[in-house]
Amino acid sequence: xxxxxxxxxxxxxxxxxxxxxxxxxxxxxxxxxxxxxxxxxxxxxxxxxxxxxxxxxxxxxxxxxxxxxxxxxxxxxxxxxxxxxxxxxxxxxxxxxxxxxxxxxxxxxxxxxxxxxxxxxxxxxxxxxxxxxxxxxxxxxxxxxxxxxxxxxxxxxxxxxxxxxxxxxxxxxxxxxxxxxxxxxxxxxxxxxxxxxxxxxxxxxxxxxxxxxxxxxxxxxxxxxxxxxxxxxxxxxxxxxxxxxxxxxxxxxxxxxxxxxxxxxxxxxxxxxxxxxxxxxxxxxxxxxxxxxxxxxxxxxxxxxxxxxxxxxxxxxxxxxxxxxxxxxxxxxxxxxxxx
Amino acid sequence: xxxxxxxxxxxxxxxxxxxxxxxxxxxxxxxxxxxxxxxxxxxxxxxxxxxxxxxxxxxxxxxxxxxxxxxxxxxxxxxxxxxxxxxxxxxxxxxxxxxxxxxxxxxxxxxxxxxxxxxxxxxxxxxxxxxxxxxxxxxxxxxxxxxxxxxxxxxxxxxxxxxxxxxxxxxxxxxxxxxxxxxxxxxxxxxxxxxxxxxxxxxxxxxxxxxxxxxxxxxxxxxxxxxxxxxxxxxxxxxxxxxxxxxxxxxxxxxxxxxxxxxxxxxxxxxxxxxxxxxxxxxxxxxxxxxxxxxxxxxxxxxxxxxxxxxxxxxxxxxxxxxxxxxxxxxxxxxxxxxx
Numbered sequence: 001x002x003x004x005x006x007x008x009x010x011x012x013x014x015x016x017x018x019x020x021x022x023x024x025x026x027x028x029x030x031x032x033x034x035x036x037x038x039x040x041x042x043x044x045x046x047x048x049x050x051x052x053x054x055x056x057x058x059x060x061x062x063x064x065x066x067x068x069x070x071x072x073x074x075x076x077x078x079x080x081x082x083x084x085x086x087x088x089x090x091x092x093x094x095x096x097x098x099x100x101x102x103x104x105x106x107x108x109x110x111x112x113x114x115x116x117x118x119x120x121x122x123x124x125x126x127x128x129x130x131x132x133x134x135x136x137x138x139x140x141x142x143x144x145x146x147x148x149x150x151x152x153x154x155x156x157x158x159x160x161x162x163x164x165x166x167x168x169x170x171x172x173x174x175x176x177x178x179x180x181x182x183x184x185x186x187x188x189x190x191x192x193x194x195x196x197x198x199x200x201x202x203x204x205x206x207x208x209x210x211x212x213x214x215x216x217x218x219x220x221x222x223x224x225x226x227x228x229x230x231x232x233x234x235x236x237x238x239x240x241x242x243x244x245x246x247x248x249x250x251x252x253x254x255x256x257x258x259x260x261x262x263x264x265x266x267x268x269x270x271x272x273x274x275x276x277x278x279x280x281x282x283x284x285x286x287x288x289x290x291x292x293x294x295x296x297x298x299x300x301x302x303x304x305x306x307x308x309x310x311x312x313x314x315x316x317x318x319x320x321x322x323x324x325x326x327x328x329x330x331x332x333x334x335x336x337x338x339x340x
Numbered sequence: 341x342x343x344x345x346x347x348x349x350x351x352x353x354x355x356x357x358x359x360x361x362x363x364x365x366x367x368x369x370x371x372x373x374x375x376x377x378x379x380x381x382x383x384x385x386x387x388x389x390x391x392x393x394x395x396x397x398x399x400x401x402x403x404x405x406x407x408x409x410x411x412x413x414x415x416x417x418x419x420x421x422x423x424x425x426x427x428x429x430x431x432x433x434x435x436x437x438x439x440x441x442x443x444x445x446x447x448x449x450x451x452x453x454x455x456x457x458x459x460x461x462x463x464x465x466x467x468x469x470x471x472x473x474x475x476x477x478x479x480x481x482x483x484x485x486x487x488x489x490x491x492x493x494x495x496x497x498x499x500x501x502x503x504x505x506x507x508x509x510x511x512x513x514x515x516x517x518x519x520x521x522x523x524x525x526x527x528x529x530x531x532x533x534x535x536x537x538x539x540x541x542x543x544x545x546x547x548x549x550x551x552x553x554x555x556x557x558x559x560x561x562x563x564x565x566x567x568x569x570x571x572x573x574x575x576x577x578x579x580x581x582x583x584x585x586x587x588x589x590x591x592x593x594x595x596x597x598x599x600x601x602x603x604x605x606x607x608x609x610x611x612x613x614x615x616x617x618x619x620x621x622x623x624x625x626x627x628x629x630x631x632x633x634x635x636x637x638x639x640x641x642x643x644x645x646x647x648x649x650x651x652x653x654x655x656x657x658x659x660x661x662x663x664x665x666x667x668x669x670x671x672x673x674x675x676x677x678x679x680x
Contacts, residue, residue, distance in 0.1 A: 070524075133586050144521060147529040181484060181571040184410075189487040189568040212572050213579025225572075228529040231521040232552050232569055233576055239553025240580050246473050247615055251608035258608035264601025268591035275587055 001032045001055060004312050005086040005095040008037035008045075009064045010102030011300045018101065019045040021305025026054040028306065031313050034059050034095055037082040061085035067298060071105030075113055083107055087114035090291040097292030097312035099283065101300040107293065108145055108286055115291035118321060120328035123149075124288035125157045126227070126295060127164060128234055129281040134218025137281060139165055140179075141222075143230035145286065151194035154178070154224050155202055156333065160287040160324055161222035162204045167318040168311070171221050177210030179225035179233070185209065191226060199224070203331060241276050279304035282311035288324065292316060341372045341395060344652045345426040345435040348377035348385075349404045350442030351640045358441065359385040361645025366394040368646070371653050374399045374435055377422040401425035407638060411445030415453055423447055427454035430631040437632030437652035439623065441640040447633065448485055448626055455631035458661060460668035463489075464628035465497045466567070466635060467504060468574055469621040474558025477621060479505055480519075481562075483570035485626065491534035494518070494564050495542055496673065500627040500664055501562035502544045507658040508651070514561035517550030519569060525549065531566060539564070543671060581616050619644035622651035628664065632656060 006022045008015040015037060022033045023046075032055035035042050039060040046056070061082040065074040074081065086098040087110050100107045108126065117124055127141035141157050142149070158176050165174035178199055180188040185196060187209055199206045210220050212233065225233070252258045262269070274280060283296040283304065292315045294308045315321075346362045348355040355377055362373045363386075372395035375382050379400040386396070401422040405414040414421065426438040427450050440447045448466065457464055467481035479501050486493060498516050505514035518539055520528040525536060527549055539546045550560050552573065565573070592598045602609070614620060623636040623644065632655045634648045655661075 070526075131583075131587075133583050147521065179572060181487065181568055181575070186410075189566075192568075211579075212574070212576030213582065215576065216579045216583035226529075228521055228532075229569055229572055232519060232565075232573060234552070235521070236552030236555065236573055236576055237580055239551075239556045240577055241584075242553065243471075243473050243556035244581075244584050244616075247471075248608070248612050250473075251612040251615075252605060254608060254611075258605040261601040261604025261606070261608070264604065265592060265598040266601070268588070268594060268598035268601070271594075272588050272591040275591075276584075 001030065002313055002316050003032035003034060003095045004309050005034040005036050005059070005089045005098040006305065006309065007082045007086050007098065007100035007102055008035045008042050009061070009082040010100040011296065012298050013301070014101070015042050015045045017300055017302050018305055019049070020302035022056060022309065023049050023051060023054065024302060024306040025309035026056055029310055029313055031309060032056070033309070034089060036061050036086040036089070038062065038064065059085060059089065065103050065106045067103050069103060069106060071103065071109040074103060074106035075109045083110050084114065087111055091115050096316040097294065099294045099296060099305065099308045099312055101296035101298055101305065104144065104295055107295050111286055111289050111291065111293040115289050118288055118290050118325055120325055120333060121288035122156055123153050124286050125160060126284050126286050127161060128284040130215055130237060131275050132216050132218030136169065136171070136218060136221070138215055138218065138220060139222045140215065140230055140233065141224060141287065142227040143234045143284065144227045146227040148228070149191065149226035151191060151198050154191070154195040154226065155198040156288070158199055158202060158204055158206070158222065158224045159327060159331070161224060163320060163323045163327060164285065164287060165221050167320050167323060168314055173205045174221035175207045175219070176204045176222040176224065177207050177214065177220035179212070179223050179229060180209035181211065183209050183211065238278070245273070280307060282307035285311065285315060290321070292321070341370065342653055342656050343372035343374060343435045344649050345374040345376050345399070345429045345438040346645065346649065347422045347426050347438065347440035347442055348375045348382050349401070349422040350440040351636065352638050353641070354441070355382050355385045357640055357642050358645055359389070360642035362396060362649065363389050363391060363394065364642060364646040365649035366396055369650055369653055371649060372396070373649070374429060376401050376426040376429070378402065378404065399425060399429065405443050405446045407443050409443060409446060411443065411449040414443060414446035415449045423450050424454065427451055431455050436656040437634065439634045439636060439645065439648045439652055441636035441638055441645065444484065444635055447635050451626055451629050451631065451633040455629050458628055458630050458665055460665055460673060461628035462496055463493050464626050465500060466624050466626050467501060468624040470555055470577065471615050472556050472558030476509065476511070476558060476561070478555055478558065478560060479562045480555065480570055480573065481564060481627065482567040483574045483624065484567045486567040488568070489531065489566035491531060491538050494531070494535040494566065495538040496628070498539055498542060498544055498546070498562065498564045499667060499671070501564060503660060503663045503667060504625065504627060505561050507660050507663060508654055511561050513545045515547045515559070516544045516562040516564065517547050517554065517560035519563050519565035519573070520549035521551065523549050523551065578618070620647060623648035625651065625655060630661070632661070
């Protein structure tokens with residue numbers, strides 16, 4: 001049975017969301033769960049549920065990293081934090097993957113420090129999944145692990161994204177695009193122009209530059225960019241989705257007739273919201289580390305935690321890291337010396 | 341009477357949208373319009389309207405720049421294009437501003453070449469306006485005039501954005517934010533970390549780093565970034581707004597009940613759509629040139645053209661360029677020698 005560690009102290013609603021989501025995942029996917037964090041608080045949350053027959057245990061960690069801690073401080077000073085203990089479990093083979101809704105910077109730094117990077121990979125990349133008009137989600141990476149990148153990093157991100165898309169979404173030949181500011185080959189900044197050349201040579205289905213608007217149309221399966229641009233894009237999308245709901249709500253509240261209409265169309269709105277709901281997509285895998293770390297939104301609800309555990313489970317079952325290692329070696333991609 | 345030149349051959353629906361929008365603007369704002377482009381095609385479109393009492397004339401230009409022309413080719417080879425003739429009119433004092441829905445790269449390059457940059461400004465910046473939850477729009481710049489920027493360019497963009505916000509939106513003390521990947525001062529890439537320091541010293545109400553999600557919340561009036569990031573952000577927003585509409589439409593079509601609900605709530609949807617509609621906001625001013633150029637979306641409808649003319653008119657009436665010149669001189673900002 002695959003066992004996944006859940007950082008029970010991570011998110012804004014910790015440990016309640018984490019415990020709820022973990023129980024749902026254990027029941028639904030048949031995985032074993034290690035809930036990592038302050039034992040008394042976790043047991044208190046667990047006591048509210050029926051967990052008979054489920055493989056759930058608690059691993060104590062005395063410290064909690066907050067959103068105000070810098071990643072560096074968290075890694076240096078809080079050596080018994082829930083994320084650190086979870087990462088150690090992963091490193092030592094106690095679990096096959098970890099899920100955390102905690103401070104993203106701290107989760108990434110701790111994962112890299114404790115588990116290390118895959119020997120072939122220069123820089124791990126945080127990848128996320130975005131909804132598209134066509135139904136199949138699109139993978140965007142890097143969304144924040146590397147703010148300043150070189151072209152060869154983007155090439156590695158592209159290959160990792162390609163493997164992710166094939167393994168987890170079953171897309172046979174993912175269309176890989178480079179996020180830029182025009183579809184013509186010559187458009188872009190210094191970084192993307194350089195990366196364009198590398199990606200053209202890479203053994204992937206590179207379809208060229210793509211623009212912000214293509215992401216949601218479902219015309220590209222993997223979109224590659226540096227971590228600064230990707231993080232801006234991700235947060236902008238989240239902000240706009242939220243704004244969309246707020247504005248529609250404001251307008252509908254204005255008249256009784258609109259409110260009645262809204263009630264009649266409620267199911268359509270629910271399904272619509274579900275398509276845009278980040279919690280359905282199962283968090284952001286940190287690709288390229290020597291382990292499996294799925295980073296969740298701080299605001300994660302139990303559904304988001306459950307789906308992140310599903311993704312960690314699938315990463316493990318499809319042996320994504322082995323695929324990355326094999327593919328990189330086949331391509332003769334070796335770690336460059338100058339980078340971390 | 342202020343006279344504005346409209347590039348009648350620019351957009352996807354040229355010259356119909358341009359002529360329609362120009363007539364509406366002439367009637368509504370009392371401006372004079374020079375429609376620039378192929379005279380026979382413009383006169384044909386004009387013949388379908390009553391224009392008695394309006395100050396509208398046609399200025400012939402034999403060539404048309406298409407979306408497939410590169411900006412460089414357009415500028416070098418098509419010397420009698422509608423945008424070139426319009427820019428010359430501006431330079432020679434025949435009009436006070438120009439509006440074009442043509443090839444953005446060509447419009448920007450032509451404006452810079454023909455009108456020149458304001459003596460004090462290093463790099464003109466394309467600015468756009470985004471809807472917010474609070475109602476007041478937010479200014480985002482640069483959205484594509486400069487793909488690779490230095491910190492001092494971002495500082496100049498911030499000051500120009502501040503002047504734009506005060507002059508056109510009447511905001512007394514605009515909150516200026518730097519688009520980055522976290523609110524903490526230390527977050528960002530090499531460029532934004534450097535720019536952060538410059539902005540802190542600048543005589544503006546700098547509120548620090550802001551994230552993608554803050555833009556739409558209405559908590560910042562001017563958001564500064566390099567032209568690559570800004571262009572990605574702009575196109576992503578456009579794509580996501582379109583995707584919302586498509587997805588919502590898909591869900592509502594599924595049941596009759598939802599369709600009835602939609603009809604009842606139609607007015608709310610209309611008002612909601614209007615709030616997100618780019619055509620209400622009046623195009624993207626190219627700040628820092630020695631003239632007034634308002635760039636419109638290629639898909640501009642007559643309403644978008646009309647509103648862009650309104651903005652050109654307001655830029656002229658509020659003497660925005662004079663304000664930029666005065667402010668930059670007061671601050672001792674002079675053109676750096678190394679840049680264009």
